[in-house]
Amino acid sequence: MESLLELKDVSIDFQSKRKSFNIIKNINLKIDRKMKYGIVGESGSGKSLTSLAVMNLLSDNLSIGQGEIILRTDEEKVLNHLSKKEMRNVRGEDIAMIFQEPMTALDPLYTIEYQIIEVLRYHRKMSKKEMREKAIAMLTSVGISRPEKIMNDYPHQLSGGMRQRVMIAMALVTEPKLLIADEPTTALDVTIQAQILDLMNDLTDEHGTSILMITHDLGVILETCDRVAVMYAGQVVEESTVKNVFDNPQHPYTQGLLKSIKTLGDRSEKLYSIPGNVPTPDEYQELGCRFATRCPFAFEKCFNEEPPAFQVGSDQTSKCWLHDEEANPNE
Incomplete structure (x- = not known):
């Protein structure tokens, strides 16, 4: 079966x-229908930029230098080749997005009713009464009590958790094929985070929607996703099922991320952290592995030649020279 995205x-x-310089390099991802797919990495790794490229929302000084972003619904569309008008029809209809901060994504000048109905007005042929009923039903389905009252409120009158629920309702009201969630729980407390993640799982299961989850939180990936791509400095360094990546990480960067997680019962006083910082795009080295300067296992070839994505299992890839028996000095 062909992938959705x-x-x-x-x-x-x-x-x-x-x-001029390269920011994202040679990203290869496949998201199947009804799949929950995660992209994880530190801030500055290129996760959100990848999602904006899918939505064709890159700023004027950014461009897709090569490659194709293909969406397969009733027909196959190469999203980065579509006109602005064609892409507007895709957004909301086929792909919807939940942004990181709902207070900036929602318009403070309009009521919740107006903003949800605006999505339906553009993508659906419905009467005003039908659109209102659909909006109320969607707010109810995302766990908002008294939706008729909330419809008349403005974003600033709602709590952070309520605004995030409204954003999810707006994203799913047209039942899109793909939902992109960019750090959907970052600004929420732990209890509300769990509620929002459970809500997204339930609603996408109900509507058969695929999820692309963008996050730096490995706990969110474990809670919601089937597969995960680990990004570092604009590249996917490891990709597999969530179980494979958590149980048997193959790339030193993934190993470092997992090692930095505190678990219940861990009495060690010092929290592990990967040395150094993620380089800015203008600091990316042209040759070699972009993680080499922070990697505890790096050897000469890591600084001089970029590694390919090695197949390290039946369903796992890792972009690291340690998997090359001829290159690895430890073999």
């Missing part, structure tokens, strides 16, 4: 009058 060798470049 596929990214083929996608690269994103930054261009200005003074300088």
